[in-house]
Amino acid sequence: MERKKRNWIIAGVAVVAFGGVLSLFQDDNDKAEADAKPKTTTAPAKPADKPSEAASKPSDTPSPDAAQREALIRALRTIEPGLVAKEDRAVNRARNMCSDIKSGMDDAKVKSLAKARYEGGTVPSLTDDQAANIVTAVRSSFCS
Secondary structure, X not given: OHXXXXXXXXXXXXXXXXXXXXXXXHHHHHHHHHHHOOOOOOOOOOOOOOOOOOXXXXXXXXXXXXXXXXXXXXXXXXXXXXXXXXXXXXXXXXXXXXXXXXXXXXXXXHHHHHHHHHOEOOEOOOOHHHHHHHHHHXXXXXXX
16 A cells, blocks of 8 residues: 555655646746847837728718619629629728718819728729729719
């Protein structure tokens, strides 16, 4: 019985020692990762020319009905097929543009915001003419 007891004690001590050694290495990795991170955290910078879609979507912004939505999507697809890769997103952006139009924003600013809203992802860049065509598509489909 004494021998069995002694073997269990030795095995327990070995497990604790092994765990202690492993925890030493783990602590070093955590410290190295913490040292690699900057000491201050800041929010990622947002480009100033990209408008916030949520901020510019008032509750009274017109929404296209089903027929107007289809007309809008068709018009955007003819301008650039990538504009409607995500149709719901394209319609939400159009609603935001309609809000800009209804607020009395000048045409140059509306076109600039249209370009900023629709560029990126599947559409790496848009020309000024394409931005103007987007504004026309929004106006003619549901935002008159």
